[in-house]
Amino acid sequence: DVKVTQSSRYLVKRTGEKVFLECVQDMDHENMFWYRQDPGLGLRLIYFSYDVKMKEKGDIPEGYSVSREKKERFSLILESASTNQTSMYLCASQGARLLYEQYFGPGTRLTVT
C-alpha cells in the first residue's frame, strides 16, 4: 500500500511567520505535488516536482516555495504566512505507471491568524 504522510494535520500560525509543511511518500515515486483545497474551488496546484531538486510552478505559486532534497520528501514553505493562505494543503505523489494515479496524504489544515 502506498503511504503518503504529512507532518501535521492541523497547524495554527501567526501572520508573518515562516511555515514548513512536509510530505513523505514511501513508494519511490518520481512526481510529487502540493495542492491547496478551498471550498468551491477544488484542488489548485501550487508546485510540483518530477525529480530530486527539480520543481515546477503550478497554477498558484505566489507566496510559496518548495524543496525536494530527497526523492521521498517534498516540502512546502510559506516564507511569510498571510491570512489568505488559510486553507487545506494536500500533498500527492505519482508514479510513472500505467494509470498515473495520484496518491494523497491526509491533508494539513493551516490557519493563519
Next chain:
Amino acid sequence: GEDVEQSLFLSVREGDSSVINCTYTDSSSTYLYWYKQEPGAGLQLLTYIFSNMDMKQDQRLTVLLNKKDKHLSLRIADTQTGDSAIYFCAEMDSNYQLIWGAGTKLIIKP
C-alpha cells in the same frame, strides 16, 4: 486551457441512485478519474475509465463516458450514508498531470 466542471452539491435519499456529472475540455485525455474525499481525509481513487471505453462497472459504481460531448458521469446505486463525501472528477493531460474539477459534495437524506 483545460477545464473540468462539476456541480458543487448533490442531495439524494438513502437507497436511491446518485448521479454525479462532469464535463471536461481536453479531448486528448487518456484517463479520466473519480476520486472520493471523506470528511477530514485526503483523496482516494474511487474508479477510473480509459478514454477508449464508454462504460465501466464496479459493484455499485457505474462510470459513463461520452467522448463526443466530453461528459463523464458517476452513478452510485443504492446510495448509503457512508457514501457521503466530496467526489472529484479529474482528467489526465498530455503532461501526465491531473486537471481537477471543483468537487461535488454528495449529501444523503434519510
